[in-house]
Amino acid sequence: MYRLLIAAAATLVVTSQASAQVRIKDITDVAGARGNQLFGFGLVVGLDGTGSRSTFTQQIAVDMLQRMGTTTQIFSQLPAESVLRSTSISAVMVTAEIGPFARKGGKVDVTVSAIDDARSLQGGTLIFTPLRGADGNVYALAQGPLSIGGFSVTVGGGGVQKNHVNVGRIPGGGLIEKEAPGELVRDGKATLLLKDPDFNTSRLIAKTINERYPGVASASDPGAVVLCQPTDLTKSATQLIAEVGLLEVRPDIPARIVINERTGTIVAGEHVALSPTAVAHGNLYIGVSINPLVSQPAPFSGGVTAVVPRVQVASSEQQARLVPLPKSTTVSDVARTMNALGVTPRDLIAIFQAMKKAGALHAELIIE
Structure with missing residues (x-):
């Protein structure tokens, strides 16, 4: 049981502290500045x-040599796989x-x-x-x-x-050899694109920018903040975007749990909440083993020796107990509640999926 608790605690990664102040440049991209x-x-x-030595590769090599002007009579008389065997x-x-x-x-x-x-x-x-x-x-x-x-x-x-x-x-x-076109400002406006679109985060970014440069920013939608350069502002567009990018905001992080089933990793963000519910979880194990047996015929019977597989199937089921879960309002409470069940990280994945379907888990569940 102690090992199970340690495994669950190590695999359920939580971020219970409030979201940190981050620079605007770290959570947005400038429209037009793309690779x-x-x-x-x-x-x-x-x-x-x-x-x-495939014919495909040898033909490519021959074609390249011919384009470079390295041509001989043998190139035209023999197939590529015979000309070059490298x-x-x-x-x-x-x-x-x-x-x-x-x-x-x-x-x-x-x-x-x-x-x-x-x-x-x-x-x-x-x-x-x-x-x-x-x-x-x-x-x-x-x-x-x-x-x-x-x-x-x-x-x-x-x-x-x-x-x-x-x-x-x-x-x-x-x-x-050729520059890729990039356009930061169009019709006197530059647009900041949020890497993780959110209504409140977009509003907070515009508010923070306007506190420093009044009337410059407006949140057009959850994924974009438009910057308009006032006529009384002597800064260039590049300088304005650079200074705006250094301003800090506290993004509004949605309630979200990310599950990677391949590695058994679970990452829970802020604002994850649980409604009062009860969970019963048990494990069913089924094992199949095959042991080859040699069937030896009786002397002078005319039979032949044969190998016969002997299949054995064994199963065991852990007894499940019904555990009531209280209402949890922070991700730390969720982690403590899940770890108290003494389940493995793989079990946590199944429990979260079932709780989401039952309506007891109030967070976006992302399965990778």
């Missing part, structure tokens, strides 16, 4: 026998994100992922690869040696591998 995803298709070379290459997808105000000539990090049957990208170098945006335009060029952050060694029938070796990064490997 852009880039992608490209390329080839990694220089692999130490860990590349791909295990030092791999076809890859290259991805990157360019910032909203990145300038031409700047650099970005790129991620390289194998899309063929290469065993490892360790020691490889990405060949010149254009990176395009959603509009099809080339915004950056990527090239350089890969950093894997792991290794893979195979000897004979065994091997050792650390981390994932089919994905690598090239820090600063993307050179920006």
Whole structure:
């Protein structure tokens, strides 16, 4: 029982204190200041026998050599799989994100992922690869040696591998060739977008800004606060947004419980409340074991020896007791009440789901 209490207390993470003061810039984004995803298709070379011999990859390598002007008579006479049989290459997808105000000539990090049957990208170098945006335009060029952050060694029938070796990064490997458009101010207005939209938080942000700069901010909806630059304010739009971002507010955090069923983690926020209810929870365990038995025929019977599986099924059920739960108004009360039941973290997940369905749990339940 003591171990169960410790496990439940460790897994139910609570935030019982009032929400802290946070900077506006940490809970909002500026409309127009967004990154852009880039992608490209390329080839990694220089692999130490860990590349791909697939026809797909070999054809890509041949096509690239032909585009570079490296053509011979054998290229036109033989199929790609016969021209080039190399295990030092791999076809890859290259991805990157360019910032909203990145300038031409700047650099970005790129991620390289194998899309063929290469065993490892360790020691490889990405060949010149254009990176395009959603509009099809080339915004950056990527090239350089890969950093894997792991290794893979195979000897004979065994091997050792650390981390994932089919994905690598090239820090600063993307050179920006075209700037992504970014527009902060439109029609004399800038908009702050809340990362977690909420009516009250939007109102509090506008109120805090207007206390410093009267008449500047208005909450247009739960997810946006519009900034209008007054004519008597000599600050630039960039300076105004920077100073507004440093102002602090106390966001209104909704009652919410987040459950990750894969890890058994439960995180409960502020304002989670319980109505008076009663909970009975028991566990049913079913075990199935298979033991192979050898059936030996009698001498001179003409039968053959056979292996027959012997299946055994056992079950046990823990006795459940009905526990009344009082009204709880804080998340600390909820944690103490749940831990007092002496249930495991996995049981807590099932209990929370049942209480939500019964209407006794007054919080948004998010299951991941």
